[in-house]
Amino acid sequence: MSxxxxxxxxxxxxxxLATAAHAADAFVTTVKKNFTFRGGTIALDNRFGDVVVTAxxxxxxxxxxxxxxxxxxxxxxxxxxxxxxxxxxxxTTDVPDVHFNTGSxxxxxxxxxxxxxxxPLSIRNRFGNTxxxxxxxAGTIVNAQGSVTxxxxxxxxxxxxxxxSVTVTNALNEVVVRNQNGSVRVEHAATVDVSDRFGSVxxxxxxxxxxxxxxxGSVEMEDVGGPVTITxxxxxxxxxxxxxxxxxxxxNGTVDVREVTNSTSIKSSFARVSVSSVxxxxxxxxxxxxxxxxxxxxxxxxxxxxxxxxxxxxNGPAAITNENGKVTAMDVQGNLNVDxxxxxxRAENIRGSASxxxxxxxVALTGxxxxxxxxxxxxxxxxxxxxxxxEVQNQNGSITVSDPPASAxxxxxxKTTFASIxxxxxxxxxxxxxxxxxFGRISTxxxxxxxxxxxxxxxxxxxxxxxxLELVNANGNITID
Amino acid sequence: xxxxxxxxxxxxxxxxxxRAAGEHAAGCAECAAxxxxxxxxxxxxxxxxxTWQSDMxxxxxxxxxxxxxxxxxxxxxWQIAAAIALTISLGAGVWRVVHVRSExxxxxxxILRRSALDQAEQAEKAHLQAINELExxxxxxLEEPESPLMGxxxxxxxxxxxxIADCETNxxxxxxxxxxxxxxxxxxxxxxxxLQDVLREDSNVGKQ
Numbered sequence: 296m297s298x299x300x301x302x303x304x305x306x307x308x309x310x311x312l313a314t315a316a317h318a319a320d321a322f323v324t325t326v327k328k329n330f331t332f333r334g335g336t337i338a339l340d341n342r343f344g345d346v347v348v349t350a351x352x353x354x355x356x357x358x359x360x361x362x363x364x365x366x367x368x369x370x371x372x373x374x375x376x377x378x379x380x381x382x383x384x385x386x387t388t389d390v391p392d393v394h395f396n397t398g399s400x401x402x403x404x405x406x407x408x409x410x411x412x413x414x415p416l417s418i419r420n421r422f423g424n425t426x427x428x429x430x431x432x433a434g435t436i437v438n439a440q441g442s443v444t445x446x447x448x449x450x451x452x453x454x455x456x457x458x459x460s461v462t463v464t465n466a467l468n469e470v471v472v473r474n475q476n477g478s479v480r481v482e483h484a485a486t487v488d489v490s491d492r493f494g495s496v497x498x499x500x501x502x503x504x505x506x507x508x509x510x511x512g513s514v515e516m517e518d519v520g521g522p523v524t525i526t527x528x529x530x531x532x533x534x535x536x537x538x539x540x541x542x543x544x545x546x547n548g549t550v551d552v553r554e555v556t557n558s559t560s561i562k563s564s565f566a567r568v569s570v571s572s573v574x575x576x577x578x579x580x581x582x583x584x585x586x587x588x589x590x591x592x593x594x595x596x597x598x599x600x601x602x603x604x605x606x607x608x609x610n611g612p613a614a615i616t617n618e619n620g621k622v623t624a625m626d627v628q629g630n631l632n633v634d635x636x637x638x639x640x641r642a643e644n645i646r647g648s649a650s651x652x653x654x655x656x657x658v659a660l661t662g663x664x665x666x667x668x669x670x671x672x673x674x675x676x677x678x679x680x681x682x683x684x685x686e687v688q689n690q691n692g693s694i695t696v697s698d699p700p701a702s703a704x705x706x707x708x709x710k711t712t713f714a715s716i717x718x719x720x721x722x723x724x725x726x727x728x729x730x731x732x733x734f735g736r737i738s739t740x741x742x743x744x745x746x747x748x749x750x751x752x753x754x755x756x757x758x759x760x761x762x763x764l765e766l767v768n769a770n771g772n773i774t775i776d
Numbered sequence: 777x778x779x780x781x782x783x784x785x786x787x788x789x790x791x792x793x794x795r796a797a798g799e800h801a802a803g804c805a806e807c808a809a810x811x812x813x814x815x816x817x818x819x820x821x822x823x824x825x826x827t828w829q830s831d832m833x834x835x836x837x838x839x840x841x842x843x844x845x846x847x848x849x850x851x852x853x854w855q856i857a858a859a860i861a862l863t864i865s866l867g868a869g870v871w872r873v874v875h876v877r878s879e880x881x882x883x884x885x886x887i888l889r890r891s892a893l894d895q896a897e898q899a900e901k902a903h904l905q906a907i908n909e910l911e912x913x914x915x916x917x918l919e920e921p922e923s924p925l926m927g928x929x930x931x932x933x934x935x936x937x938x939x940i941a942d943c944e945t946n947x948x949x950x951x952x953x954x955x956x957x958x959x960x961x962x963x964x965x966x967x968x969x970x971l972q973d974v975l976r977e978d979s980n981v982g983k984q
Contacts, residue, residue, distance in 0.1 A: 321883045343946075343953055344886070363886045365952055401952030403886040422946060422955050440943060440959045458939050458963060476935060476966070493932050511928055529928055547925060 322370035323363050328377040328386075330356040335383025337410050338417040342388060344404040345441075346420050350412035350429030356384055357409040364402040373402060383415075412449075424459075442477075445470075460494075478512075486521075495530075504539065513548075522557075531566075540575070558593065567602075576611070585620070594629065603638070612647065621656070630665065639674070648683060657692070666705070675714075689714070693771075704762035712769040719776040725758035728775070732768035739775035782807040786814050888952040896957045903964035910971035917974055929974050936967045 332354045339346060358377055364370030374389040388404050403423070410416065412431040421439040431449035438456045445452055445463040448470075454461050455473045463470050466484035476493040483500045490508040497515045498505050504521040507514050513530045516523055522539035525532050528546040537555045544562040551569045552559060558575035561568055564582040576593035579586050585602035588595060594611040597604050600618035612629030615622050621638035624631050630647035633640050640651050640658045648665030651658050657674040660667055666683030669676050672690040680698045682705075687694050689711035696709060701721035709716050720726070720741055730737050731752040745755035753773075757764070766773050782804070785797040801808040888896060921927040943960045950956060 321880070321887070323879060323883060343950055343955065345955075361882075363883050365887050401887045401950050403950075403953055403955065405886065422943075422953070422959065424955075440939065441955065458959065476932070476939070493935070511932060529925055 321363065321365065322367040323361065324370065326358075326360040326362065326375045328358040328375070330358075330377065330379055330384050332356050332384065332411045332414050333379075335381060336415040336417050337384045337386075337408075338419075339386040339406060339408065340388060340419045341404060341406060341423060342390065342421045343402065344388075344406065344420075344423045346406045346408070346418055346423065346425045348406075348408045348410060348416060348418065348425075348427045348430070350414075350431065351409045352412065354411050355409065356411070356414070358386055359407045360388070361405045361407075362402070363405075364400075366400050366402075369400055370402060373404060375404070415450075568599075631663075640671075649681075676711075685709070687711070693717070695719075706763040706765075708763070708765040708767075710765075710767040711771060713771055714768075715772045715774065716766050716768050717774045717776070718764070718766065720757070723758060725761040726756070726764035727760040727762070728753060728755050728757055728764045728766075730754075730764075730766040730773050730775070732766075732771060732773050734770045735768055735772040737773045737775075741775050743775075782810050786811070884954075886954055888954050888957060892954075893952050893957075896961065899961055900957075900964060903961065903968055907964065907968050907971065910968065910975065914971050914974045917977075923977075925977065926974070929970060929977075932970055933967065936963055936970065939963055940967070 337356060360375040362370055362373050362375070364373065369391065372391045375386065376389060377384060377386045390402065412429055415432040416427065416430055416434040418425055418427070418436045420441065422441060424441045425436055425438050426444045427434060427436065427448065428446040433450040433452070434445070434448060435453045436443055436455070438459060440458045442459045443454050443456050443461045445454065445466065447465045448463070449467045451469045451471070452463065452466055453471045454463070456477055457475045458477055460478045461472050461474050461480070463472070463481045464483060466481070469486045469488070470481055470484045472479050472481065472489045472491070474491040474494060477491070478494045478496070479489050479491050480497045481487050481489065484502070486503045487498050487501050487505040489496055489498065489506070491512055492510050494512045496507050496509050496512060498507060498519070499517045501519040504523070505516060505519045506524045507516065508526045509530070510528045511530055514525050514527050514532045516525060516534040516537070518536045520538050523534060523537050523541045525534065525543045525545070527548055529548055531549040531551065532543055532545045533551045534541055534543065534555070535553045540557045541552065541555045541559040543550055543552070543560070545566070546563070547565045549566045550561055550563050552561065552571070552573070554572045556574045559570065559573045559577050561570070561579045562581070563579070563584050566584045568579050568581055568584060568586045570577055570579070570588040570591070572590045574592045577588055577591045577595045579588070579597045579599070581599035583601045584599060586597050586599050586604045588597065589607040591608070592610045595606055595609050595613040597606065597614070598616040599620060601620055603621045603623070604615050604617050605623045606613055606615065606627070607625040609627045609629070612631070613624055613627050614632040615624065615634070617635035617638060619637040620635060622633050622635050622640045624633070624642040624645070626644045627642070628646045631642055631645045631649045633642070633651045633653070635656060636654045638656045640653055640656060642649055642663070643661045645660070645663045645665070648667065649660050649663045650668045651660070651670070653671035653674070655673045656671060657676065658669050658671050659677040660669070660681060661679045663680070664682040667678055667681045667685050669678070669687040671692060674692045676687050676689050676692060676694045678685060678687070678696045682700050684705040685696060685699070685707045687709045691713045692711060693714040694709045694711050694716045696707065696717070697719035699705070699707065699721055701723065704725050707718065707726070709718065724741065728743055733751055736750065737753045741757055743753070743755040743757050745753060747754045782797055782800055785793045785800065797811055801811040884892070917926060918930045918933070921930050940960065940963050943956055943963065947953070947956045947960060
């Protein structure tokens with residue numbers, strides 16, 4: 296016998312041994328069935344095993360089921376039945392009822408099915424993975440504990456799952472996913488409607504609308520061509536590049552929004568909200584969570600508590616309501632309205648007017664082109680370069696006003712108690728001065744034509760006396776520079 | 777130089793070159809010796825040439841060569857055929873081995889073998905032990921949740937328990953099914969992580 300022949304004999308022997316060894320403890324059989332699809336729905340029912348469905352051209356339906364069992368006699372009793380009726384083709388898996396199995400009796404049935412792309416599909420599976428690709432008709436997949444994957448699908452697709460991931464890629468129509476405790480990922484679809492619990496959700500590249508309702512799992516939304524609605528709790532939400540309106544309702548989870556071409560509305564609690572580059576209006580209603588917003592083209596309305604608010608580069612007006620939190624506003628093109636308690640307010644470069652109502656928190660406004668109205672207590676007020684009228688009512692906190700416009704004066708009214716008032720007037724000022732205090736002094740470096748003067752009150756005119764300068768204090772000094 | 781010249785003429789070998797070589801050798805002793813040696817070798821070579829007068833000799837040689845070639849080609853064909861057969865057989869054998877191995881791997885992915893089952897059951901036991909310990913610690917927090925987050929954890933744990941029970945019921949009837957075992961391990965792992973999260977939540981939860 297030559298060397299080659301000997302090698303061949305060895306190979307054949309190995310194959311035979313492998314087959315024998317395999318056959319000794321494993322039962323494997325394949326069941327094939329073929330149909331011609333004439334209408335209706337192709338329905339497949341499985342419990343233990345994977346289902347792979349691939350769409351093909353033509354009207355052939357090719358079913359291939361691989362039955363595996365640790366016991367040959369049991370495996371032989373597992374039946375795959377396929378029937379054709381006016382309602383379509385139904386494939387069912389019949390497993391003998393096993394009530395008491397303390398041995399090693401085990402089995403699984405895997406399906407590989409080729410169906411016409413235009414055939415509606417319905418799959419029910421329980422403990423196995425399900426995969427569908429190329430389907431152009433509507434599909435319904437109900438799985439329980441296993442992953443579900445859909446690729447290159449056409450019409451409306453409905454997926455239900457419990458404990459397993461759901462992945463949908465390239466869907467030309469609506470995708471509806473209902474999952475529990477499993478991650479969901481949808482990429483490239485027309486519209487998406489996802490509800491999940493305790494699993495992360497990622498939705499990307501959606502042509503029209505997207506809606507996600509989740510809880511206890513993060514939500515990530517990116518590149519959506521239409522309106523977006525996201526509801527979540529106890530986990531973060533991220534939305535980027537949304538070309539429609541955006542609505543987010545998240546409790547106990549952070550919200551991070553970037554690049555929205557339309558109005559954005561956010562409800563949140565107990566976590567930080569961060570928003571940037573919104574071309575429409577922005578509305579944030581939060582509790583116990585900080586809010587950061589920048590580059591907003593429309594109006595901004597923010598309500599929160601027990602945390603800071605920071606807004607920058609706002610093209611419209613900004614209205615901020617906070618409780619027990621500081622507020623910072625920079626570069627606001629419209630009016631600024633702030634209502635807060637127990638937090639410092641700082642604003643710079645406000646094109647419109649600024650109205651700040653605070654308590655137990657300082658207020659510092661710089662570069663306000665319009666009027667400034669400030670109410671606070673137990674903290675200082677600093678106003679610099681305010682272009683319009685100024686009205687400040689403080690209690691137990693100082694007031695400092697500097698650099699009002701030199702070109703045209705506006706009325707100034709400053710009232711406080713138990714702290715000082717200091718006003719630094721521009722060159723060539725023109726005010727009618729009325730200043731009074733108690734238990735304090737009034738001092739000035741500016742020449743005033745006084746009509747009446749005492750230690751605690753002063754009336755007179757600075758320049759031609761065009762505007763009103765009213766300074767009222769109690770238990771504090773008044774200084775005019 | 778002179779030697780080179782006569783060498784060139786001798787290599788040319790035609791009548792004119794040989795005549796020029798003779799003329800050149802007349803004035804060069806060394807070249808004359810070279811020419812003499814060349815002529816001697818040429819004479820010896822000419823004396824070795826033989827001729828055959830029979831017209832049938834060459835056809836006979838050709839026939840003999842053809843027969844020899846034919847005789848040699850017959851065993852070559854069988855060798856090729858045998859090699860092809862051997863290759864096919866080997867290929868089929870290898871394919872069979874690969875197929876069987878692949879089917880065995882597919883079987884193992886679907887149905888656990890005894891050793892893999894033992895490992896899975898050991899891992900499940902370890903998870904259960906950890907879960908039992910964690911459950912004892914987390915129980916006071918979960919009995920009456922003080923915050924929505926705790927309520928949510930409680931709900932998640934209830935959901936996990938239902939799914940675990942469903943999985944275990946099916947494992948009782950399909951013990952070595954690999955998917956069921958993987959699923960059960962994943963859910964045990966998830967439950968363990970959730971209980972750890974419950975315990976990690978400290979007094980911050982109370983504020984929510």
